Amino acid sequence: MTHYDTIIIGGGPAGMMAAVASTYYGQNTLLLEKNRRLGKKLAGTGGGRCNVTNNGTLDDLLAGIPGNGRFLYSVFSQFDNHDIIRFFEENDVPLKVEDHGRVFPKSDKSKSIIDALEKKIKEQGGHIETNREVVSVKKIENVFQVKSKDSTYTSDKLIVTTGGKSYPSTGSTGFGHDVARHFKLEVTDMEAAESPLLTDFEHKTLQGISLDDVTLSYGKHVITHDLLFTHFGLSGPAALRLSSFVSGGEIAELDFLPQMSQEELVEQFDVNREKSIKNTLKIWLPERLADYLARPFPEKIKQLTPPQQEALIHQLKAFEIKITGKMSLAKSFVTKGGIDLKEINPKTLESKKVPGLHFAGEVLDINAHTGGFNITSALCSGWVAGSLHW
Ligand SMILES: Cc1cc2nc3c(=O)[nH]c(=O)nc-3n(C[C@H](O)[C@H](O)[C@H](O)COP(=O)(O)OP(=O)(O)OC[C@H]3O[C@@H](n4cnc5c(N)ncnc54)[C@H](O)[C@@H]3O)c2cc1C
The missing domain is CATH 3.50.50.60 (FAD/NAD(P)-binding domain)
Known part of the structure; x- marks a missing residue:
């Protein structure tokens, strides 16, 4: 011995x-x-x-x-x-x-x-x-x-x-x-801590997209960091940090463009009014995400009615995601x-x-x-x- x-x-x-x-x-x-x-x-x-x-x-x-x-x-x-x-x-x-x-x-x-x-x-x-x-x-x-x-x-x-x-x-x-x-x-x-989040929205469509410095929030918990869409929901530091404050059943909000105010977005829409919504969103967001967010709207920015423009801004600044749970301790x-x-x-x-x-x-x-x-x-x-x- x-x-x-x-x-x-x-x-x-x-x-x-x-x-x-x-x-x-x-x-x-x-x-x-x-x-x-x-x-x-x-x-x-x-x-x-x-x-x-x-x-x-x-x-x-x-x-x-x-x-x-x-x-x-x-x-x-x-x-x-x-x-x-x-x-x-x-x-x-x-x-x-x-x-x-x-x-x-x-x-x-x-x-x-x-x-x-x-x-x-x-x-x-x-x-x-x-x-x-x-x-x-x-x-x-x-x-x-x-x-x-x-x-x-x-x-x-x-x-x-x-x-x-x-x-x-x-x-x-x-x-x-x-x-x-x-x-x-x-x-x-x-x-479990730093747990990936399970969600109930079309996460499969967005799977693999990673975003730098977006803001994910639930109530007073506001986290600006990187985020990753996965086949089950959300991962990446923003989701992992939010996991301490949610257990499932909450609606989180995602601001895809925290560096731009609503007013700046409206200005940008004016500047780009002859362009398609998708191509405009592509200036700031990955193509697949721009395509997904533009889908419910008419093709060009100038075709948006005021309520539609408001709805688009809401999608960009306060996209709602239903959290259904989080990964177990082992995961x-x-x-x-x-x-x-x-x-x-x-x-x-x-x-x-x-x-x-x-x-x-x-x-x-x-x-x-x-x-x-x-x-x-x-x-x-x-x-x-x-x-x-x-
Ligand atoms: C996928 C993933 C990504 C992560 N990313 C980050 C990150 O980016 N930044 C960050 O800060 N942290 C991150 N972490 C957390 C970080 O890796 C851990 O907190 C860190 O490794 C803990 O170090 P430790 O030495 O205490 O334990 P561990 O790294 O878990 O090491 C413990 C070791 O003890 C050994 N062991 C256990 N039981 C026995 C036994 N009976 N006999 C002999 N050996 C034994 C194990 O085999 C293991 O090698 C991540 C964790 C995971 C799972």
């Missing part, structure tokens, strides 16, 4: 960064991952390009982490999004910033990010075992005993970074919550709920009840918007859990 200073269970962003920190501090470290490769969920973020962080201010980060982001104050004072950016650039992964502060590797390949983390862990003397599912954890005296199907390992410090319960096919099946329960730590109820991007933060020291991410036991990443009761905020939370909390604190 091999003894380590630190064992980390789960090789997502939180676990990999915990291993980087732990080995940086000279700890003999073992990272155990049940998949064949590290970072399966991370690899799928940002459409396979890996949305590794967000380059916003601390206030932007906290606003991007609506689920208990404030718990991370101390974490971010030790390691923040700018440290993530510095880490990758110093480790030969040039990054670029896209809209809404989203940061990606210049290569547009998740592999560059995962390879850099893996390389750093190994360079600093860390051990990584993949295809190694941990099935039980115990603490005997001051030593943790970690068992996989055919091996047993021991350590002085244990870091649990097994993720939430969303997309279980990526490996996050909730094992870390079982570890917490074993040690009698509270785990809050888990539910949502993020898990709300997890290890109760009352159990955890925010400076070290160590359990208050069980010395040596640490948690980081989505296994904790922290949830964020997509756009790099969850990954920032995972990488930064991973660094802090893996660090030594004197």
